[in-house]
Amino acid sequence: MTTVAVRDSGVPTSGVLAALRRRGKLWLLALTVLAWVAVWAATRGTSTQEIGGATLTDAHQWFRGRAAWVEDAASAGTNPVFGLANGIADLLNGLIAFLQRLFTVPEFPRPYPEIGWLGVIAMAAWVTYAVAGWRSVLLVVPSFLAFGFLGYWEDSLDLLIITLVSVFIAVVIGIPLGVAMAHSKIVSAILTPVLDVMQTMPSFIYLLPLTIVFGIGSAAATIVTLIYALPPVVRITAHGIRSVSPSTLEATRSLGQSGWQRLRNVELPMSKRTVIVGINQTMMAALSMATIAAFIDSPGLGQPVLEGLRRGQLGASAVAGLAIVIMAIMLDRTTTAASIRAERAARAGRDDRRRRRLVLTGTGVLTLAAIGVSHNQVWANPFPSSPDLGSPIAAGVDRFADWLRTDLSGLTTAIQEAFTVWFLNPVQDLVANSPWFVTAAALLAVAAIAGGRRALASTAVCLAGIYFLDLWYNAMVTLTSVFTATAVTMVVGVALGVWMGRSGLADRAIRPVLDAAQTIPPFVYLVPILILFGPNRFTAIVAGVIYAVPPATKLIADGIRGVAPATVEAAESAGTSRLQMITKVQIPMARGALLVAGNQGLLYVLSMVVIGGMVGAGALGFDIVTGFRQTSMIGRGLAAGVAIVLLGIMLDRITTHAANQSASTNPTTATHRRRRPLTGGIA
């Protein structure tokens, strides 16, 4: 308590100055918006750069030309880069086709795949027992049965094949990369921004360019999944290796171990558990991306979801979505159990180990027998078609949706219309219907005030790019969705986050829900939201909010919890009320966390709003989806992808610089920034 008092009274001038500067900034931002509204009122609807849905400009044709050139080069096989890409694509397509022949696709003259349901389930159970223990088997076997009874046996296995192949490659590449990052500052400096880009770029964006290089289908699906899923295992491996106790490293070094001995005997065993956590994250990312890869004809459960969305058969989409959720839970729980088991297994006594080997051999023989039976016996091969749980669920969902639309449409429509009329439309009118240069000037002013010169420069470059892509109007419509969804996300995130930060009970109750929400592939959310609200902008915004609330809330809760207890105590002893405590102490002091949450919220929302483009949100997302569907529109689709990347960079730069600026004017958040350690020393 005393230290706080000293700090507050010790540097009064700088504190007041910072507060003034902050206040001044808010006034300036308000003035900017006022001026914008005034100019908008006078010029509204002119120079908006709006183009028709099927219009193709020179810029789009240029992209189309590039795409055609790449496709030609790839098919001619003369260019070594595309030759390599072709080779990789063939290899992956071959591998996945082979796995599909084993499990899901019959090869003439056999009427059934090589291994039927009995063999698959036996294998899954055996592998689960080996890596995660028998408890997880009790989850895995019912999950596989559910895939079958829901009517999506083959699609589930296909999704699993794409996911696991990608995860396998990600782990084989990712662990050595993570180790290299932990050992070398140079490698780390090179890889960190690459990983940042891989993670912040909306996943939807690189689908289209990759299909041009790799074609559509399994290979491209595996590669997009790999790109999206690689960063977590690299980062978390690097983190695990870096956090190996320095005293153990030093002590073992003093015994004269070589670099290789250090890695093998000290670093890898001591970070094993962390690395498995990384694999878990990679697995969940892979599953969510492999689902979305249905857009580029990836086999798997994404297909029936997408098909249902396209045809308006939401019941079928919902059943397939349910199977995806079951798979997500199964993979998440199993890898988590595997990380815990890794610890215990290392400590098992010699007897335990011998018994385990016996059990594994015995069950292994049984598994082989089951595989053999499922190869030869029809009853054990195609998954039985009854009982059929999928059709009644689908029918039930469809009935429910009808009922919603007829009997309850009043409520959902009311919510949706109120939001659209009172919030979404005015914002969109301002952002997209102002002349382009007015909106640009306003955005530049906001960037300069909030983020300073560097944010201004990035924003200028990004806006110029969007302008020259001839997609200004659509980009502004997308930006509107992003703004509104982020605003809602922050309101919800602050409310939940403050509550969780202040109450341990609330935290324990809410956090598991947020964790669960984050393991579900976002594509799956769209289905229930569509059922509730139908295809439109609002649905995409709701999906964005649902996707972004969990990470934003957790960041805010951690920020509130991180406010020094001494400060809270001091404020309490000064007679602060609860509301004052929240608004005057906890939120201001957690401002750094709030800004980071806003930054993350924007990026999450952006990637989801784009996916929402295909369910009626229009704008850039729709341009991309059209690019997949119609070869003539591929140029515009590619341009839209670039425009989204530019939007993402712009929003990221503005919020990051704003966060840094606030950190440098605010002593309490300054500690969030990284400190550079002194060089040299105990290496």
Add this chain to the structure above:
Amino acid sequence: MSDAALSVHGLWKVFGPKAGSIIGTPDADLPRPELLARTGCVAAVKDVSFDVAPGEVFVVMGLSGSGKSTLVRCLTRLIEPSAGSIEIDGDDVVTMSDSRLRELRRTHVSMVFQHFGLLPHRQVIDNVAYGLEVRGEPKSKRLARSQEMVDLVGLSGNEHSYPDQLSGGMQQRVGLARALAADPSVMLFDEPFSALDPLIRRDMQNEVIRLHDEVGKSMVFVTHDLAEALKLGDRILIMRDGAVVQVGTPAEVVARPADDYVRDFVSDVPRSHVLTLRYVMREPGPDDSTEGPVMSSDTVVRQAARAALASEHVVRVVDDGELVGIVDDDAILRVVVAEEEATPA
């Protein structure tokens, strides 16, 4: 000195951006804060020289931040020294290739650390064997040797425990066993007992004394605890801000502190436990009685006190048959009484 087990000469370690360009300039003599402000560097070890004889226990002592850990790590280049020379068993450590250096660490020098640094995923026996493992000893041989070491440090029965199942004192015994396993000629200790409870610390100090008697290694022992230094050290080197303030036997340091820093350090030491007669005797005079007890000059005052006070005559201090001084009751009482006064009731 070629017969020393370890010989250090003019050793420097400067941390910071332009570390190399500071030594030998007037900057090097600046006090630490000024050096840091001017150059951004910290001179952790400044021009340190000393020799350790075979079998000697050499203690390095100083306040926290005085550069002890850095100094002891420089000896096997766990921290790369900035300047100076280091010889271990006659080999120049500073110029060694990486592989020679690994060899030195595997066979000649081993170290015990304040925070143990055990491998949490290995059983005690495999922790002890780790040094032998990295140098490629066959499994049966290294397990046999490790078992011996486990028995030697009193951990029999705990071979198959994991480090986190042991108390701090027992973990440090594992650290000791691991260091002993390689049968090194020099052992380095960096505040090995500072993280332990006082009672366990005393046990462990006695353990080191016992092991030293049994295995007779040369030891460099870093501590910030003067009592520990006096108890274990044949000689003590006192450091302050990276530089050597004084090197001497425990009695020398207590009797003739080189400056106020050392005096402060030794002010509340029980002097009668440390001082020898050499430091309390006076010149023999013609009137001195020749009938009192005879003692050598390195007898500790406390041991001499009973006989000296019981006798009516003064104590004659005789080295090699020659009378070198006289100790009267007053001299003894001065030491003992001063101590009583210094110790609060």
